[in-house]
Amino acid sequence: MTIKSDPYHYCDATNGYANHFCSFYGYGIVILALLMLPGMGLSRDMDDKERAERYFEKGYDLQMRGYPFQAYDYYTKAIRLDRLHIKAYMNRGLTAKQAGFYWDAIRDFDRVTLLSDEPEYLHQAYHNRAITLLHVDKRERACRSFRKAVYFGSARSILSLHLYCSP
Secondary structure, eight states: OBOOSOTTOOOBOSSHHHHHHHHHHHHHHHHHHHHTSTTSTHHHHHHHHHHHHHHHHHHHHHHHTTOHHHHHHHHHHHHHHOTTOHHHHHHHHHHHHHHTOHHHHHHHHHHHHHHOOOHHHHHHHHHHHHHHHHHTTOHHHHHHHHHHHHHTTOHHHHHHHHHHHOO
C-alpha cells in the first residue's frame, strides 16, 4: 500500500480491505476537521455541561424545598447531558432514597464510587449506600460499605459500623 500525495486519494492498494480502511480513515479526518470548527462539536460539549449544571441547580433547589420527585427528574436531565456529573448522581441517589426507590439510589451511589477518586465524595457515597442497603435488608453488604466509608474518612460511619455491624 502506498500513500499518494493527492489530497483527494488517501491510499492506493490492490485489495479491497485496504481501500475500505483508507476510505474510512479519510472520512475520519474529515469528521475530525468538522468537529474542530467553531460552533460545532467541542463547543457543544461546553453548552451541555452548562445546561447540565443549570439542571443540577434547579434539582438542588427543588430537593431543598421538599420536592424529591421533581428534583429527581432534574438530576436525571443533568446526567443525560453530562454522564460524569458526580454531584448529580449523589443527589439523585439521595432523592431516590427519600422517595423510597432504594435500588435506584444504590445504583447512583455505586456510580459515584466508580466515577470519583475524591475521598469527600467516596465516603459520602459509601455511607449513603450502606444506609440504603439497610432499608432493603442487606446488612452484610451495608457493613462492607460502612467499612469503606470509614476507610475514606467518614467519622459518622464509625458509629453506624458499631451500631449495625457489631457481632
